[in-house]
Amino acid sequence: MASIEIPEETAGRDVHAAIPDDFRLESGQRLTATEVVGRLSGPEHAPLVVVAGGISSGRFATRWWPSVVKAGGPVDLNRLRVLAFDLLPGGGEAGVTITTADQARLLALLLDALGAQRIDAFVGASYGGCIGLAFAALFPERIGELAVISAAHRAHPAATAVRGVQRRLLAFARDCGREAEGVALARQLAMTTYRTADEFDLRFSQTAPAGAGEPFPVCDYLIAKGSAYAGATSADRWISLSDSLDRHSVDPRLVRCPLTVVGFSSDTLVPIADNRELAAGAPNLRRLVEAPSIFGHDAFLKERELVGRVLHDVLNPLTALQPSEIAA
Template identity: 40%
Template sequence: MPITLERPVDTPVHDISATFRGADASSLRVSGRLTGPDGAPVCLVLGGISSDQAVASIGHETGWWAAQAGPGCALDTRHLRILSFDFLADQLAPFPSTDDQARAILALADAAGIETFSIVGASYGGMIGLALAVRAPERVEKLLVISACHRASAMARAWRSIQRDTVELALQYGDGRAGLDLARRLAMTTYRTPIELESRFYDPEPDCRDASGVVAYLEARGRDFAARVTPQRFLALSRSMDEHCIDPGRLECPVTYLAVTEDQLVPPEQIAEAARSTPMGTLKRIHSLYGHDAFLKEDAAISAAITRFLGG
């Protein structure tokens, strides 16, 4: 039986789809969503690898960025139209590049009759935003890149290679989801900071396993991720992040980079390098104990950054 979402009458939502030809010449279907009033300025919103087209909360569906997207939020769907989509993953062999994702978005925009738009991209979504701005500079008005830059760091690639090896080994033994569970646990230690984990989970009796301790926390995060994502999808998107590389000197639109000083995965020094190489690049910094996950946890700081970006 089809499920009908309860949608507020003041938040128009349109599901959209398009077909485009992948780099391997295959014909691929991509799906997305437009949230907000017809005729309003369009902002493409992209997040990390576990995000999808449900950016704002609609009825009983909770958006992955509900703190930033919706009526009265920084991405205010009363006055702004959010374009979002579901990332390509293992349906494109051997994996989709960030440029492939950009071409998929352009196909959706064409299908919806959207000529130009601004972009807010965080983590993997920031990589895709940069790739799109290089591919179609005439379509991108301006770009906000949060915790992402022109290429993956050597340390980030090293961490992700271990995660992929864990999943691939588990697949050989017939339990890919167990490997994905472990890979996500490791990933969480790279997203967050040592100071945050120490302050939350310091255990004066380390031999006594606390039900709410750091091990239980990582187990819960791994279990949840493995229940929502397939091993094949994870492997494809992980490779996509590692292979991302664009020339920031080719960016023609204004680009605001937001770096988190404590981010282990995308170091602020690397983001500063991208900003210096971007013709109309601006660098902003914030502090956060949440490190790379600041875009999901630091509601006030991220809201302020988006509001400044859209108002500029």
């Protein structure tokens, strides 16, 4: 039987749903985790919006997406009930093969525990956008609007190529007993795909270090980013979630809810051509937004004005009719 805490404050409260003993991943595996954990924020009777982000995100959406999920923000905690959740597997599970459809099914367990038969909207960025697409395909009757940012219906082979190197690096470092160093190095490699050559050209000089093998200025930046991330996740968890991204595949024709797609022309992980293909195949496209950005894949975090305007257009109709009643 699922247990649940009901939020009393807009600041948010954790919610829990038990994972049934017979729950199996598409791979046939069974998670060692016994529950899905989310965080519910906002007025109790407001429209319900699920927010999900990249593989580093989790239930504290106000921390990893503070420009978007906040009181008075594009995902307005004064006017919307917002649910974010921790991605599985957790840090203690090894060798887990999990798909975006599995994540969507785990989210459904959390919604069942909340007694929420239907969500008014799903806002997903990066991996979270992939989960949103999978949820819409699996549970068409349980979703209103879907907004997908920096995500598409499939993994691009060029992105898989880089993530495959990351996974082999992580496994090598783990097996050598130097896991934290491997996580830091994999993060450095990831940062080169999250950002763009143009941004690096503007920010960093090519001043040569004194000796061969010493870091250039851009390397100092990457080393700092890697060091800051070294303890953020385990190698096994990153391998599972990275692999999950590359298994992601959803037929756009199955995404029947109203769909907004936001893509950035500089994103090498999710090429704009894939955003266009998703939009062209979806039967109920509301809007395809294509935009330039110097920030590449990280544009969903950095292009705050554009993302804010789009999400306002998607979500504002949910609360436009009776805002005073929602706040009551």
